[in-house]
Amino acid sequence: MSDRLVGKRIFVTGAAQGIGLAVTQECLKQGAKLFVVDRDGELLRETVERLDADKGMLEYAEADISDASAIAAAMAQASEAIGPVNALINNAGINVFSAPLETTDEEWQRCFDVNLKGAWNCCKAVLPGMISAGGGAILNIASTHSFTIIPHTFPYPLAKHALLGLTKSLALEYAAAGVRVNALAPGYVETQKNIDYWNSFADPEKARAETLALHPGKRIATTTEIAKAAVFMISDECPFMNAACLVVDGGLSVLQHAV
Numbered sequence: 445m446s447d448r449l450v451g452k453r454i455f456v457t458g459a460a461q462g463i464g465l466a467v468t469q470e471c472l473k474q475g476a477k478l479f480v481v482d483r484d485g486e487l488l489r490e491t492v493e494r495l496d497a498d499k500g501m502l503e504y505a506e507a508d509i510s511d512a513s514a515i516a517a518a519m520a521q522a523s524e525a526i527g528p529v530n531a532l533i534n535n536a537g538i539n540v541f542s543a544p545l546e547t548t549d550e551e552w553q554r555c556f557d558v559n560l561k562g563a564w565n566c567c568k569a570v571l572p573g574m575i576s577a578g579g580g581a582i583l584n585i586a587s588t589h590s591f592t593i594i595p596h597t598f599p600y601p602l603a604k605h606a607l608l609g610l611t612k613s614l615a616l617e618y619a620a621a622g623v624r625v626n627a628l629a630p631g632y633v634e635t636q637k638n639i640d641y642w643n644s645f646a647d648p649e650k651a652r653a654e655t656l657a658l659h660p661g662k663r664i665a666t667t668t669e670i671a672k673a674a675v676f677m678i679s680d681e682c683p684f685m686n687a688a689c690l691v692v693d694g695g696l697s698v699l700q701h702a703v
């Protein structure tokens with residue numbers, strides 16, 4: 445246990461597994477109080493029980509970030525449970541991958557409702573309190589898909605590009621109010637989502653090996669490596685970092701593959 449986040453009351457979305465779970469664990473280690481949400485209430489309950497945090501340090505509620513009124517209610521509940529929220533980590537997101545002309549309206553809507561509107565719903569719920577308290581920190585978990593395009597992943601990268609736009613826009617609008625808004629862009633991370641993706645191929649092991657081989661270091665990130673970067677960005681150790689996007693991808697997005 446360390447004290448880099450003592451005094452932080454953090455709302456984390458999509459905390460039941462993956463990056464959100466690792467972020468929750470690392471923030472707890474640094475002395476933060478957390479209120480975590482996930483649309484999978486049962487998995488979230490199991491996760492929170494397993495984490496076995498000290499009393500009052502970790503509270504939770506089932507909530508879907510695409511539902512603005514559910515998020516407003518969860519933010520109010522968070523305020524009651526851990527005190528006014530002064531840090532938000534917009535982590536929950538979903539893969540919606542298709543080819544542009546094969547994408548249905550339902551897929552398009554679902555992608556933007558969760559990956560963009562969901563983050564905005566949480567910002568909208570937290571910003572008034574941060575502004576009246578004189579400041580706060582928001583971190584949006586973006587992706588290398590926020591500035592690159594992998595064919596056949598449409599429309600996910602469009603929403604992630606827009607999430608970066610939301611980050612920059614809110615960062616400038618509320619900088620004078622003391623609110624910092626930044627983005628963290630992981631590349632491939634060892635999560636269930638990626639395991640499911642590799643499992644969708646005829647030879648999952650081969651698909652996984654090919655992903656690893658794409659990377660300069662021949663491996664992908666652990667969720668803890670992403671979470672440690674999130675701790676830094678949400679802490680008071682980088683007070684002038686605003687409207688920034690920190691890329692944590694092992695160098696993948698800089699690498700130009702030989703043709």
Ligand SMILES: NC(=O)c1ccc[n+]([C@@H]2O[C@H](COP(=O)([O-])OP(=O)(O)OC[C@H]3O[C@@H](n4cnc5c(N)ncnc54)[C@H](O)[C@@H]3O)[C@@H](O)[C@H]2O)c1
Pocket residue numbers: 457458459460461462463464481482483484507508509510535536537538558562585586587588629630631632633634635636637638
């Ligand atoms: N895994 C990667 O390689 C990777 C890379 C770059 C960016 N990201 C981003 O990181 C974030 C987390 O990804 P992950 O891989 O840990 O995902 P994950 O699927 O392992 O976990 C996501 C969690 O979010 C929850 N969730 C999904 N939709 C929700 C909603 N509408 N409301 C509330 N909760 C919801 C899920 O139930 C799940 O528990 C996402 O925004 C993703 O786009 C992931």
